[in-house]
Amino acid sequence: MSAEPIAHPPAPWHPDPVRQSRADHTLEDLLALPPGAPRVELVDGVLHVTPSPSLGHQHIAFLLCRWLTDHAPADLTATQAVQVALAADTARQPDVLLRVRDVDLAKSLLLPEQVLLAVEVVSPGTRRTDRFAKPAEYAAAGIHHYWRIEQDPIHLYAYRLADRPGPSGRREYELVTDSADEITLTEPFALTLSINEITP
Secondary structure, three states: OOOOOOOOOOOOOOOOHHHHHHOOOOHHHHHOOOOOOOOEEEEOOEEEEOOOOOHHHHHHHHHHHHHHHHHOOOOEEEEEOOEEEEEOOEEEOOOEEEEEOOOOOOOOEEOHHHEEEEEEEOOHHHHHHHHHHHHHHHHHHOOOEEEEEEOOOOEEEEEEEOOOOOOOOOOOEEEEEEEOOEEEEOOOOOEEEEHHHHOO
């Protein structure tokens, strides 16, 4: 009698080190990741595994997503953690985004022109990326609005895409308003948001 082979669980997914060193991953590679792959972002052809966010981070993102969904005009809606194609070799996953409603719900990758607002909730491990790298990439792709939410205490910074290129010669965001209490804006739609409403 022969012994039954022992079933082994599949090995955890890891990016191909050769492809990583060549930095030649594309949006097609991102879309072809296996179901068990961790959350990743594609940056300049390199797949970056992103750390798991804290409960507080996720709660803020959820509350904001729900608030935007409840208050946005009928042709817009909010979504959490969906990839946005910023270039042929770059895709980022904002914590929250406000998008046009008329998008195929089977899609897992949005285009910049479908996104009006990208939001990042800053965590200790993502400070530099959320404060500098991502807004520069979102601006270069033409996403008109960017919000950054700092924690402990919660403070929201609202930016809009400047009409003219900045000192770098590239499109950049300019600060419209910031507050730890309440923000009032006319874009991307007329709104008054109390920070208490997105505080866990």
